[in-house]
Amino acid sequence: MTPPPASSGDGASIDEILDANAEGLLYFERFLPLAGRVPGVDVPQYQDVCARYDEQRGLNLGALGDDADAVGAVSAVLADQLEEQIQLRRVLQLRWHGDAGEAVQTYLSAEQEKASQFLASIEDSHQTMCAAVDVLRDAVTDKAELVGGIDIDLVDGKDVDQIDAILVASGVECLPVDRESVFPRLASAFEDLKDRRAAAMSPTSSLPRWPNAAGAGSTPSSFRGCKVRARRSSEHVEPRTPLSEAVWHWWWTFWAVSTSHRSTNSTTAVGR
Structure with a gap:
């Protein structure tokens, strides 16, 4: 044929x-x-x-x-x-x-x-x-x-600037982290950080509250220590502003996630 x-x-x-x-x-x-x-x-x-x-x-x-x-x-x-x-x-x-x-x-x-x-x-x-x-x-x-057909602007919903901020904040590159410039960029990438930022910048907000085992909010021990040292010190302590509260909140959120990640890796390593 x-x-x-x-x-x-x-x-x-x-x-x-x-x-x-x-x-x-x-x-x-x-x-x-x-x-x-x-x-x-x-x-x-x-x-x-x-x-x-x-x-x-x-x-x-x-x-x-x-x-x-x-x-x-x-x-x-x-x-x-x-x-x-x-x-x-x-x-x-x-x-x-x-x-x-x-x-x-x-x-x-x-x-x-x-x-x-x-x-x-x-x-x-x-x-x-x-x-x-x-x-x-x-x-x-x-x-x-x-x-x-590839989406040239986003990876998993994150753009270039957001991914760069995640890399910087994660510390994988072992470079100094400027929290005040990095964490606002992170807030645009994670919805939960946006909500916490809004709460921290509210006029009625106080120190960040972390859930305890019973489900109620509690102030992180590091923040409580800062308050105690401030009361015991005769030095002048600059008042916290809503923006600084937000920055600290983002930092402690990242610290908690990083600590949890390291603990998980350590447990996995011991199990092996």
Whole structure:
């Protein structure tokens, strides 16, 4: 069965497909450097990702389709000629008898068998080349549309600035943390911090209250110690403002989460 001509002229070119979805590469440009700041995480370089994306750039499917059509035309001509030779051999068999006629029939049959095998290989090549045009276009299209469909602005609902603030506040980079600049950025990333910030900045708010075992609120011991030391000291103590209360609240929230995380890791390590 002869396959239809390759669709070399249908659809967009490889370069057009890649260009139409290249905006998705901004995701890797923005977020790979952030992922690389996490210790122990091996991430590819942005240039390598771009190179992989552009691997098929410049591939000319139109030329491949034209070549497939040319091979198909050659295959059709060979098939017609082989069929004509088979018919002539049969006529010769009817008119030429004896040893000489049988020798000629043996020779022609062997040559036509070789021609038949060669024709089969040409037809297989034609079918493969025709299929390759669509397969290659579909593969590039799938890859490009996957990249083009990526949300280039957010990862798990967090933008670049919020993720940067999380990395800075987490201390994984072992860098000094400016709480007054980092924690307001964190508040935009975590809804519970937003609520606590609003509560801390309320005119009627006092020191942050932490839930105790019974479920009632209690002042953290570190804050109680600050109050006691302030009462016992003769030095002047600057009054807390709602903004400073909010900053301290964010800090103690992060400290509690970090302590819980370290305790969990320690328990896991002991269990191992």
